[in-house]
Amino acid sequence: xxxxxxxxxxxxxxxxxxxxxxxxxxxxxxxxxxxxxxxxxxxxxxxxxxxxxxxxxxxxxxxxxxxxxxxxxxxxxxxxxxxxxxxxxxxxxxxxxxxxxxxxxxxxxxxxxxxxxxxx
Amino acid sequence: xxxxxxxxxxxxxxxxxxxxxxxxxxxxxxxxxxxxxxxxxxxxxxxxxxxxxxxxxxxxxxxxxxxxxxxxxxxxxxxxxxxxxxxxxxxxxxxxxxxxxxxxxxxxxxxxxxxxxxxxxxxxxxxxxxxxxxxxxxxxxxxxxxxxxxxxxxxxxxxxxxxxxxxxxxxxxxxxxxxxxxxxxxxxxxxxxxxxxxxxxxxxxxxxxxxx
Numbered sequence: 001x002x003x004x005x006x007x008x009x010x011x012x013x014x015x016x017x018x019x020x021x022x023x024x025x026x027x028x029x030x031x032x033x034x035x036x037x038x039x040x041x042x043x044x045x046x047x048x049x050x051x052x053x054x055x056x057x058x059x060x061x062x063x064x065x066x067x068x069x070x071x072x073x074x075x076x077x078x079x080x081x082x083x084x085x086x087x088x089x090x091x092x093x094x095x096x097x098x099x100x101x102x103x104x105x106x107x108x109x110x111x112x113x114x115x116x117x118x119x120x
Numbered sequence: 121x122x123x124x125x126x127x128x129x130x131x132x133x134x135x136x137x138x139x140x141x142x143x144x145x146x147x148x149x150x151x152x153x154x155x156x157x158x159x160x161x162x163x164x165x166x167x168x169x170x171x172x173x174x175x176x177x178x179x180x181x182x183x184x185x186x187x188x189x190x191x192x193x194x195x196x197x198x199x200x201x202x203x204x205x206x207x208x209x210x211x212x213x214x215x216x217x218x219x220x221x222x223x224x225x226x227x228x229x230x231x232x233x234x235x236x237x238x239x240x241x242x243x244x245x246x247x248x249x250x251x252x253x254x255x256x257x258x259x260x261x262x263x264x265x266x267x268x269x270x271x272x273x274x275x276x277x278x279x280x281x282x283x284x285x286x287x288x289x290x291x292x293x294x295x296x297x298x299x300x301x302x303x304x305x306x307x308x309x310x311x312x313x314x315x316x317x318x319x320x321x322x323x324x325x326x327x328x329x330x331x332x
Contacts, residue, residue, distance in 0.1 A: 010262065011240070013216065013233035056240075058262055083244030084259055086251050104241050105153040 002028040003119055006046055008039040008062065009054035009081070014104070018052055018081075021108045027115070034058075036065030043069050043076070050118055052111075053098070055082040055089065063089075063096050070097035077118045081106070128168055135322040139253060140166035140291040143246035143306070148295055150245045154238065155215040160296040167290045171278065171309060174288060175270040178203060178305070183270050188239025189277050192247070194258035196318055198310040199281050200246075201274075202239045206267065208302055209235065215297075226267065236263040246291065246306055254325045256318065277309070285310045 005027050007015045012034075019029045031046050033039040037060040039053060051069070055062040062080060069076050080093040085103035093101055099118045102111060128136075144164040152159040169177060178185055186209045188202045204212060213231040214220045216238060221231040240263045250256045266273050278284065291306040310318070 011233045011237040012230055013237045016217075016230065056260065056262060083241045085244070085248055086257065086259075088257060089259070104237075104244065105150045107153065 002026055003049045003115075004028050004030045004046070005115070006031045006033065006039070006042055006048040006051045008033045008036070008042075008051060008057070008065070010034045010057040011054075014054065014081075018111065021111050022115070024108075025112055036060030036062055036068075039065045040068050040072075044072060049077065050115060051076070051078045052081050052102075052115075053078055055080060055084060055093070063093055063098075066093065066096040066098050079114055079118055081111075132319050132322065133166075133168070135254070135319075136168070136289060137166045139246070139249055140164050140293075142253060143249035143291060144293040146245035146249055147242045147293065147304075147306075150241050151238070151295065154241065155297070157215070157297055161293065164294075165290075165292045167292070168287050169290050170286060171274075171284065171288050174274055174290075174307065177290070178270040180270070184268065185270050185273065186235070186265070186267050187273050188236055188243075188263050188265055189273070190239070190243060190263045191261040191280070192243075192258050192308070193261065195256050195321065196250075196258050196308075196310060196314045198284070198308060198314055199277050200243050200260060201277060201307040201309065202242055203270075203305040203307070204235070205303065209267075212238070212302070232265050236265045239263045239265070242304070242306065246308075254321045256321045281309060281311060284312055285315050287315070 005022055007018050009015050015032050030048055031042045033042045035057040053062040066078050078098045079100050080098045081102045083104040090101045100114045102114050141164055148159045148161045184206050186204045186206045190200050192198050192200055210221055213227055213234050216234040222228050243260045247258050289308040293304050295302045
């Protein structure tokens with residue numbers, strides 16, 4: 001059975017890119033959200049195997065959303081994906097509960113490798 | 121007293137040029153990865169420009185341009201503006217999406233999203249260069265896309281920046297894709313007091329103390 005993934009990014013273009021990469025490799029994209037607040041609602045409703053989450057988003061950013069989702073399920077698997085790759089942000093995301101961090105722009109192989117590693 | 125670009129020392133201008141070179145290199149790499157094509161850098165110019173000269177620099181006060189804008193926060197605050205030639209926007213969006221946009225004049229929602237995300241990633245490339253070189257921590261906020269006359273865009277952006285420096289840092293990069301030239305202009309409009317902090321950070325990173 002295909003692993004179920006929820007995509008969170010305020011840019012529809014980025015969600016499209018990620019969806020193409022994931023679906024092309026046999027993953028199922030079960031939902032999309034455009035901000036952290038909707039991501040939390042979608043997580044509770046869909047219970048995906050994995051989330052890929054942007055950081056800078058309106059209403060609620062990705063790192064805050066990670067903290068809230070980890071409260072709901074400490075075993076939640078979340079990959080951060082951002083153009084900001086500075087060490088302090090990566091550390092903050094991991095400390096919030098994210099499993100890994102992908103810097104944009106990314107090669108499809110980097111995304112797939114990070115997804116596989118997070119799901120193993 | 122008016123602040124003029126001439127008062128920047130050679131050391132400070134060299135530091136800005138280094139940010140420009142590395143940032144432009146990162147930006148070209150980022151763009152190449154996004155469009156899946158080879159992108160070559162031909163020229164990178166770094167300038168300090170008075171904010172009231174920006175519109176003229178872009179081709180005139182009434183020149184229609186496309187701009188991605190976003191606030192920046194952290195050790196240096198202000199606004200980033202990335203200008204793309206309006207006549208190339210549809211082509212650029214097509215390269216990112218992988219097919220021509222359904223609306224070539226004003227771009228579809230997906231087309232606009234692709235340009236905003238491009239601006240998002242290019243801004244990240246320059247800010248990451250600033251951090252790697254000089255350990256200046258800055259993050260940027262949500263990108264917006266505006267298609268309008270240069271002066272109108274500047275007026276809107278400068279209103280949001282309540283107190284600003286009188287100069288902007290400009291990194292103009294010429295990129296080549298398959299012999300087609302694309303000139304992108306990156307502007308950092310710092311908030312008041314930021315330039316002093318920026319140049320202190322340059323000096324601190326090199327272990328230089330005292331007045332530079």
